[in-house]
Amino acid sequence: MPNLTDYIEDYLKKLLALSSSQYIEIKRRELAGKFSCVPSQINYVLERRFPLERGYLVQSRRGGGGCIRIYRIETLRNGSWRDLIDSLDRLSFDLGRARQLVKRMVEDKIISRREAAILDQLLREDLYLLTSLNSEELRLLLRELFVNALQELLKIEY
Amino acid sequence: MPNLTDYIEDYLKKLLALSSSQYIEIKRRELAGKFSCVPSQINYVLERRFPLERGYLVQSRRGGGGCIRIYRIETLRNGSWRDLIDSLDRLSFDLGRARQLVKRMVEDKIISRREAAILDQLLREDLYLLTSLNSEELRLLLRELFVNALQELLKIEY
DNA sequence: AGTGTCAAAGGTCAGAGAAGGTCAAATAAT
DNA sequence: ATTATTTGACCTTCTCTGACCTTTGACACT
Numbered sequence: 001m002p003n004l005t006d007y008i009e010d011y012l013k014k015l016l017a018l019s020s021s022q023y024i025e026i027k028r029r030e031l032a033g034k035f036s037c038v039p040s041q042i043n044y045v046l047e048r049r050f051p052l053e054r055g056y057l058v059q060s061r062r063g064g065g066g067c068i069r070i071y072r073i074e075t076l077r078n079g080s081w082r083d084l085i086d087s088l089d090r091l092s093f094d095l096g097r098a099r100q101l102v103k104r105m106v107e108d109k110i111i112s113r114r115e116a117a118i119l120d121q122l123l124r125e126d127l128y129l130l131t132s133l134n135s136e137e138l139r140l141l142l143r144e145l146f147v148n149a150l151q152e153l154l155k156i157e158y
Numbered sequence: 159m160p161n162l163t164d165y166i167e168d169y170l171k172k173l174l175a176l177s178s179s180q181y182i183e184i185k186r187r188e189l190a191g192k193f194s195c196v197p198s199q200i201n202y203v204l205e206r207r208f209p210l211e212r213g214y215l216v217q218s219r220r221g222g223g224g225c226i227r228i229y230r231i232e233t234l235r236n237g238s239w240r241d242l243i244d245s246l247d248r249l250s251f252d253l254g255r256a257r258q259l260v261k262r263m264v265e266d267k268i269i270s271r272r273e274a275a276i277l278d279q280l281l282r283e284d285l286y287l288l289t290s291l292n293s294e295e296l297r298l299l300l301r302e303l304f305v306n307a308l309q310e311l312l313k314i315e316y
Numbered sequence: 317a318g319t320g321t322c323a324a325a326g327g328t329c330a331g332a333g334a335a336g337g338t339c340a341a342a343t344a345a346t
Numbered sequence: 347a348t349t350a351t352t353t354g355a356c357c358t359t360c361t362c363t364g365a366c367c368t369t370t371g372a373c374a375c376t
Contacts (some may be wrong), residue, residue, distance in 0.1 A: 004353065009293075009339090028336055038353055043337065048350085063360025065161030066335040070233045080191050118276045121307040137289050144288065149279040156272045163361065188328055196363055201327065206360080221370020226323040 008035055008042070016072050022108060023071040030058075046070070048113040057109060071109055085145055085150050093143035100122055113144060115153060166193055166200065176228055180316040181229040186218075199217060204228070212315060236312045239268055243308050251301035256281055280304060 002010075005141055008031070014026045032039040050056035050070055057071040088097060102119050105111045110117075121127070122145055160168075165187070173182045190197040208214035208228055213236075215229040232240065246255060260277050263269045269277075280286070280303055286296055 003351065029334090038335075040338080041352065041355080060336060061357070061360080064334045064335085064362070065164070066360070068336075076324045083271070112270075114270075114311055114316065115273055115276060116364070117310045117314055118273060118280075118307045121310050122276075122280065122303060124306070127302050127306060128299065128304065131289075131295050133289055133292060141286065141289050144278060144285050148282070149174060149276045152275045152279050153272055156275055158272070161361065187324090198328080199362065200365080202361070218326060219370075220324085220326045220368070222372070224370070226326075286331075287339050 004035060004037055004041065005045050005048065008045045011035075012045070012050070012070060016070065023069050025067050027067055035075050043069070054155065073109055081105070082154065085147055085154075089147045093099070093139060093146070095123055095125065095142070098142070098146050111153065119149060120147065122149065159187060162195060162199065163203050163206065163243065169193075170203070170208070170228060174228065180231075180280045181227050183225050183227050185225055200226070210234075217219065235268065239263065239308070240312060243305055247301065247305045251297060251304070252280055253283065253300070256300070256304050277307060282309065
């Protein structure tokens, strides 16, 4: 026999599944109204059913126009990001794919915009012009630097 | 779910981005009119969204022909660190000093632990062993990568 | 030139209202 | 008995408005 918390959890997860973006936005009061409960019930549900460990990130803003955002950090849990990085390592590494990966990781909130900025700088070919590296050497070096940086980065919690 | 303040902030930041100079000039009354709000709302937006700590400087003149100027500037904190970075650039760059700088920036909360982790990886000499770089070439490359990454990083707000 | 007045800016501040957050106590489930 | 849920009183943050204040420049008057 499901309880209120279960119903609200299901509802939010359905919304997330339907959403075309990586997150949903809710109004605490409204949602509480829909389920005829006190607003703080929503906090309880978020705390219990949408913790970071389970792959959710909750952010909120108070005041007029405030709201709660729930992000799905889908691939963080099963470690598929690490697999992706490893595949970059083993298979052909190229700049385009690396940059693409950085972009997606930002979108999925795996890394921050600032972290992405460093990685993007690292991938700037022109910075390496002053060296005598040939293009294959450069590719291997970039791969080494990029993959390593990313692996270390993901070891540390936000 | 954006509110009035968000809209006005966006509008002003777009103007700033489009502007060819370091600042934009607005008329408080006019702007308030455009967004159908009271003039003091503009002050509120400036106070909340364009404070010095975030790299904005707001000046104004009262009276006939008065107006408000919003400058995009570098924050003091970033500025003094940037000087340090530049000095690393011009003077002798070496790994020890670079690592030390990273450490101090973390302590001063200019950069995060994760950001530091990427920079530290970048400074790992052993990653460059697979290349044919001699030690002076390596030093120059590291300097280039490091200084560039840091400079880009400081351009982005947390 | 000096002064007074007025209108046209912009500035300040307090208060109302609109969210969301916390925490402890009561209740229900296991 | 212990853990999970639910509620409600109280708190903090953010936004918006309106009444009232200050500064500046133009112009008229001496």
